[in-house]
Amino acid sequence: MTRIPDPAPIASPSPPRVEVIAREAPRGSAAARILAIARYLRRNPQLVLGVLLLGGLLAFSLIGRLFIEAGMAQPLVGPASLPPGAEHPLGTDPQGRDILAVMVYGSWLTLRMGFLAGLIGMAAGSALGFVAGYYGGWTDRIITWLVDVLLTVPAILFLVIISAMLSTALTSFGMAMIIALLAWRRPARQVRSQILVMRNAGYVEMARLSGASVPSIIFREIAPNLMPFLISSFIIAVAAAILAGIGLEAMGLGPQNEPTLGMTIYWIMKFSAFLLGMWWILPPVLLLIILFVALYLINAGLDELANPRLRKRG
């Protein structure tokens, strides 16, 4: 299993169907279930690779914290612009921050920001989408219009204005909140269109006729069926939030006193690191590239899981 998974699963010869796997092992037993999951994962290398990359990044950040103090990521812990050495494994930047420590603490800040903003955006968006799709009428028209207008506006430009106003007082938690302000739009629209389809499904009709309350219909009938879809849009929301957050930080609009990865990109430009031939540009850039690729792979893998029809296309 050490071989690198084929990045083009769509090209692989048509994989066995799920039903076939289920028939091989006795149904219901825990071992059979684990076996089925393991077999499925073998056919979905994108998901596995994506989760491994993201897990690796998380582990790097969490384990790194045990060995490196937070103070190392602050300016002036070492001499400025030091090449890699025994004391600073990845060297220091022109502010005298230890690059390895910045990577460890910065990746945690980035992941936390993306997770928070994605979660809030997803929760608010799904709630609006549920309401719009389920009740219809004017409620739906107003929410849809609002989402449509706001979707045409590129989020980052508004975030630029908001964060420019708050610049000095900003923390990475505040960043997450600002990004969450606009992160609800896409989930709202997607959830709404899913609800529109499901609202008239037989089992929802049945629940309604048997007198189930609206919350009960939403949480017990509709939500479980939407789960794979909701998880997939959550990952997209997290990726979008990280994209927006790193973008803002790279413009110099991030929190000034925390070692975020995006601000490191900003310092690269600010100090003209390239002109001076500094080499510390690569670690943050590569770390971010790995993060984005991991989120992409997870999303593509989940897509395949949620839409089995995609598999046949192979």
Add this chain to the structure above:
Amino acid sequence: MNYLIGLLRHVFMLLAVIWAAATLNFFLPQLAPKNPITEKLTVLGETSGISSAQIVELTAALNERFGLDRPIWERYLDYLGDIARFDFGQSISNYPARVSDLIAQAIPWTIGLMVSTTIISFVIGTLIGAWAAWRRDSVLLQAVSSMLMVFSAIPFYLIGLVLIYVFAVRLGWFPISGGYSIFSIPAPTWEFAREVLHHSVLPALSITIASIGIWAVGMRGMMVTVQGEDYMTFARARGLTNRRMFLNYGVRNAILPQVTALALFFGQIVTGAVLVEAVFGYPGMGLLLLSSITLFDYPTIYGIVFILIVTIAVSMLAVELIYPLLDPRVRR
């Protein structure tokens, strides 16, 4: 007739978006707790010996000078009038210069970079996607298209940083930053044009590499769907050439959603390009925006953001208008 109604609806939507953007642009700073004039004068009062009574007097005078003493709705209407004439006032960091002039200088760079990279990546990406769906037995094509799709997940500017490191710092084939050499003066000569081209290779490449995949994914998916259609089976039964089936039957039908996607991706491309310009020190709107942010030059920031939003809205409208020409079914 329906086309006309649709057109009117789109124009109305465009105006609504622009109005919403302008209004937010106006009211957001009003919500901020800080008043720029009092801030400035308080600092002045601390450093020089102006008394607080004088400060109150000065504040009132300056408020009148900038019209800040008038009711907010009056200022709002004035502001809308100014915006309609693309008048954003004067820049703070380049003081006497008007924001509209600064933007006018920067905008050709951005448009040149964006339009060329969008066209290049749209054409290449669409073709690769279509081809990858058509020739699903080609391992090379599948590998290339999957790789491009992974690249599409990476923001432009990160790819740009890697390209700078490899091709400018290590190999020295291309300049590290700038739109042209600092030693030359912009002039309409071949020499200068060649230099601009040389400087734009890496920024353009980083946008292209990252966006080809976006088009390839969409096209591949649509092409697979189209291949299952009855008219494809019929075309094959009629014995049409492979080339004709690919272009006139496959690509012709699968390309329609791509054009819609072009409208939706414009926002993404613009915001991505802003940071690419910043990374490459390319003298367009993105760099102007970045330097205005660092210098707290609010009039310039608002001006640029407004222009970018209008550009995006207009290009979306253009795509909506072109669409019926491509798809006869929508025209009716």
